[in-house]
Amino acid sequence: DTGVSQDPRHKITKRGQNVTFRCDPISEHNRLYWYRQTLGQGPEFLTYFQNEAQLEKSRLLSDRFSAERPKGSFSTLEIQRTEQGDSAMYLCASSLGPALSGGNTGELFFGEGSRLTVL
């Protein structure tokens, strides 16, 4: 399977615990995006990377959230001291950045998501 993969698919945790999600993008994609989706809403942008550089962070990404992409391949999203309001689906997507292909459509490809439930 050469698509975007996310792990774990489901995570149940108690309030106050830390959780970490992993995303493996499509191998040749240099851009990676994290989104959060709550029930009945569209996904909301959290942050994105070009290679290992984190280029933009949404104001939704509070101090308890940290994302990394240390080698420009997979990425992790960590939530510290989880709160019930963090319960959501966390989606990862990847794409080619504009420099890699003159014919790039900018299409984003999404993984299946990691569902977090905070009790």
Place this chain on the structure above:
Amino acid sequence: KQEVTQIPAALSVPEGENLVLNCSFTDSAIYNLQWFRQDPGKGLTSLLLIQSSQREQTSGRLNASLDKSSGRSTLYIAASQPGDSATYLCAVSGGRMDSSYKLIFGSGTRLLVRP
């Protein structure tokens, strides 16, 4: 700030009907527009992508149009089937001063096709 609105929020139709889902966006300087399908508890499946220079794209029973100047897109589904029941999401990327390709999503239209 780019905002995306989808109307209607929910739609219930009998099998076989043709239907139109609407999407509007506030900043016309987009790079592209994507339509996605999402089944309950699942990730996003890309249906169609329209680049800013294009006016429409077709895939099977689906046709998406784009009118960038008016900030509107429609997704047309022909001869709907119960298997089309899902949430359909519209998203745009780009906008003034934005080269990130990040997508801004609408809240979706929940479609139910009744047998």
